[in-house]
Amino acid sequence: MEAAARPQGRTFIAAHALPPVSVLVPLFREERIASSLIERLGRLDYPRAQLDVILILEAQDTMTRAALAQVDLPPWMRVIEVPDGTVTTKPRAMNYALRFARGDIIGIYDAEDSPAPDQLKRVAEHFSRVPAKIACLQGILDFYNPKANWLSRCFAIEYASWFRVVLPGLARLGFAIPLGGTTVFLRREALEEVGGWDAHNVTEDADLGVRLARHGYVTELIPVVTREEANNRAWPWVRQRSRWLKGYMITWRVHTRAPRRLLRDLGAWRFFGVQAIFLSAFTQFLLAPVLWSYWLVLAGWRPPLLEGAHPGLMGTMIVLFLATEAISVLVGVTAVSRSPHRGLMPWVPTLFLYFPLGTLAVYKAAYELVTRPFYWDKTMHGHSAPDDDSADMPEDPIDV
Numbered sequence: 142m143e144a145a146a147r148p149q150g151r152t153f154i155a156a157h158a159l160p161p162v163s164v165l166v167p168l169f170r171e172e173r174i175a176s177s178l179i180e181r182l183g184r185l186d187y188p189r190a191q192l193d194v195i196l197i198l199e200a201q202d203t204m205t206r207a208a209l210a211q212v213d214l215p216p217w218m219r220v221i222e223v224p225d226g227t228v229t230t231k232p233r234a235m236n237y238a239l240r241f242a243r244g245d246i247i248g249i250y251d252a253e254d255s256p257a258p259d260q261l262k263r264v265a266e267h268f269s270r271v272p273a274k275i276a277c278l279q280g281i282l283d284f285y286n287p288k289a290n291w292l293s294r295c296f297a298i299e300y301a302s303w304f305r306v307v308l309p310g311l312a313r314l315g316f317a318i319p320l321g322g323t324t325v326f327l328r329r330e331a332l333e334e335v336g337g338w339d340a341h342n343v344t345e346d347a348d349l350g351v352r353l354a355r356h357g358y359v360t361e362l363i364p365v366v367t368r369e370e371a372n373n374r375a376w377p378w379v380r381q382r383s384r385w386l387k388g389y390m391i392t393w394r395v396h397t398r399a400p401r402r403l404l405r406d407l408g409a410w411r412f413f414g415v416q417a418i419f420l421s422a423f424t425q426f427l428l429a430p431v432l433w434s435y436w437l438v439l440a441g442w443r444p445p446l447l448e449g450a451h452p453g454l455m456g457t458m459i460v461l462f463l464a465t466e467a468i469s470v471l472v473g474v475t476a477v478s479r480s481p482h483r484g485l486m487p488w489v490p491t492l493f494l495y496f497p498l499g500t501l502a503v504y505k506a507a508y509e510l511v512t513r514p515f516y517w518d519k520t521m522h523g524h525s526a527p528d529d530d531s532a533d534m535p536e537d538p539i540d541v
Contacts, residue, residue: 160245172207175212193242200223228517235345250324283301301482343384
């Protein structure tokens with residue numbers, strides 16, 4: 142009876158046979174949530190003898206160090222301090238901490254994360270039944286405060302679209318997967334083979350996904366959910382998004398500066414995928430003002446550049462514009478229907494008011510790409526509590 146109740150396709154490993162797992166948790170100015178982080182990580186259901194949680198602090202972060210000093214850390218959790226360097230970035234901190242990690246599997250969580258308790262067991266079980274070329278597992282990210290305000294609702298819809306529709310689609314197409322910054326799990330041997338993280342890239346996760354693919358490794362998506370805090374204040378949202386977009390620009394530039402080598406490493410299909418994924422990530426926001434002009438066209442304005450153009454050209458372009466908007470709504474509706482936030486469905490059409498923030502962020506990112514390419518625009522956490530008990534909800538089943 143017990144075996145029949147187990148989810149199909151799951152392999153269950155005895156506790157004594159589970160591999161050692163090291164979880165890296167980079168912290169920087171996280172004194173507001175340090176104690177709650179320890180509590181949330183304490184819910185992880187994994188043999189303590191095989192669990193190695195490393196809280197990574199920057200040398201100058203005295204506030205977070207003082208907050209952690211007020212908490213009794215369990216023996217399977219320790220603090221490692223990163224010496225001062227030329228850059229202060231999350232990937233540099235993780236590279237430093239990796240040399241002290243004891244696990245065969247390396248996982249990454251962010252300071253505000255609330256992972257499902259059985260997440261590490263499911264990761265270990267998944268790795269045990271797939272070939273070694275499956276070097277990375279990416280979980281689903283969701284939010285525990287989507288109802289905080291309109292911005293958090295739209296952010297939750299966007300995350301659902303990315304992790305429940307877009308990434309599974311990219312995986313099925315066989316493309317290199319741009320990883321998220323958390324709930325990522327890697328075979329240690331593969332991570333060391335590709336050289337760890339790029340310490341100068343402010344979206345080191347997306348870059349790592351491409352480098353794994355270039356070395357012949359595959360990233361799979363796994364239906365385990367981590368909930369985190371939605372950034373629901375306008376300017377902090379723009380700052381966070383500008384960092385992500387700047388990192389995508391850097392990643393595209395780094396990997397495409399030798400296009401023939403990239404083509405040789407990935408093959409034509411995945412080479413195309415890298416161009417499509419990364420170029421579209423920032424060009425859609427860079428060119429958004431052009432698309433917005435079509436709302437004026439629908440109101441009767443005719444752009445000077447199209448004066449004298451064939452009468453059918455304007456109609457075709459308007460149809461394409463409306464089709465693009467319709468696809469965006471369709472993706473949002475599909476994603477929300479696959480998430481535990483079905484109550485957000487009425488908010489999907491309001492995304493056209495949400496995405497202009499991304500345009501502001503991309504121009505900020507483009508400016509910083511020239512002036513401060515390695516600047517890490519820190520996202521402050523602890524400003525929004527969970528809506529209810531959703532931070533402790535078990536992961537929602539979804540076929541990825």
